[in-house]
Amino acid sequence: MVQYLSPSLDLSFAALSDATRRGIIDHLGRADASITSLAEKFHMTLTGMKKHVAVLERAGLVISEKVGRVRTCKLGQRGLEAEAKWIEAHRKLFEARFEALDEVILEVKQEEEDGSANE
Amino acid sequence: MDQQTNSHAVAQHRTAVERKSDRELAVTRMFDAPPRMVFKAWSQPDLFRRWWMPKSVTGVSILSCDMDVRTGGKYRLEFGAGGDTMAFYGKYLDVVPNERIVWTNEEGEEGEEGAVTTVTFEERDGKTLLTFHELYPSKEALEEAMMGSAAGLPEQLDQLEELLSGRA
Numbered sequence: 046m047v048q049y050l051s052p053s054l055d056l057s058f059a060a061l062s063d064a065t066r067r068g069i070i071d072h073l074g075r076a077d078a079s080i081t082s083l084a085e086k087f088h089m090t091l092t093g094m095k096k097h098v099a100v101l102e103r104a105g106l107v108i109s110e111k112v113g114r115v116r117t118c119k120l121g122q123r124g125l126e127a128e129a130k131w132i133e134a135h136r137k138l139f140e141a142r143f144e145a146l147d148e149v150i151l152e153v154k155q156e157e158e159d160g161s162a163n164e
Numbered sequence: 165m166d167q168q169t170n171s172h173a174v175a176q177h178r179t180a181v182e183r184k185s186d187r188e189l190a191v192t193r194m195f196d197a198p199p200r201m202v203f204k205a206w207s208q209p210d211l212f213r214r215w216w217m218p219k220s221v222t223g224v225s226i227l228s229c230d231m232d233v234r235t236g237g238k239y240r241l242e243f244g245a246g247g248d249t250m251a252f253y254g255k256y257l258d259v260v261p262n263e264r265i266v267w268t269n270e271e272g273e274e275g276e277e278g279a280v281t282t283v284t285f286e287e288r289d290g291k292t293l294l295t296f297h298e299l300y301p302s303k304e305a306l307e308e309a310m311m312g313s314a315a316g317l318p319e320q321l322d323q324l325e326e327l328l329s330g331r332a
Contacts, residue, residue: 139191
């Protein structure tokens with residue numbers, strides 16, 4: 046959608062464009078899962094999966110809890126709220142845009158009225 | 165007043181955002197002017213650049229705005245924010261004056277498919293019901309835009325940047 050020329054933003058995009066990590070979030074959106082079952086589902090080693098989950102945990106997207114010998118992962122508050130927040134941010138941006146657009150439209154209207162009054 | 169599905173939001177001139185499907189988002193808003201005036205403010209670059217990125221909210225200023233609003237025409241917008249530059253570009257797939265503008269949002273990477281945006285201007289008793297609709301090529305692309313949006317989740321981006329610079 047947007048070509049960001051800022052290197053720091055590119056890095057952030059890179060983090061979330063990781064297919065496995067996106068897949069984990071998508072999967073946890075439907076059901077909680079253990080690290081073992083995630084590793085199986087995404088065909089990777091336990092160690093590999095632990096690393097991905099750790100990245101997501103540090104970003105607040107996923108939380109995990111160890112009960113007995115099993116570590117269960119679920120969506121973190123950020124993961125759950127991400128969509129709602131984004132939609133609200135999107136709405137605010139458009140609201141500001143459209144308020145500015147109202148002003149421009151008012152001018153267009155005024156010009157047209159002045160134009161026809163002078164005819 | 166006539167019966168409309170979103171009459172409540174429209175009556176208040178409220179901006180409504182709805183996730184229509186896995187791949188679609190729609191924004192609606194009522195404007196107190198006929199479609200030809202709203203279309204004019206949208207299709208003339210000197211008018212468009214005055215409202216598209218309100219600086220007070222986005223902190224972004226428009227550096228350049230080239231728009232050739234007709235079917236097959238192209239656009240390129242450049243923005244500046246805190247020393248960074250962003251570019252948006254693409255082409256108009258379909259333009260029907262006073263009714264509809266459809267354009268592509270091209271990705272930075274060569275050949276990568278971006279979202280397609282359709283804005284429609286519908287007459288409602290001398291006013292205009294505007295719908296801004298975005299169709300992403302996939303569910304993943306929409307989610308990426310949602311997750312990666314600088315406007316949406318600045319805190320999360322900061323955390324990820326920290327994380328990544330630690331890993332690099």
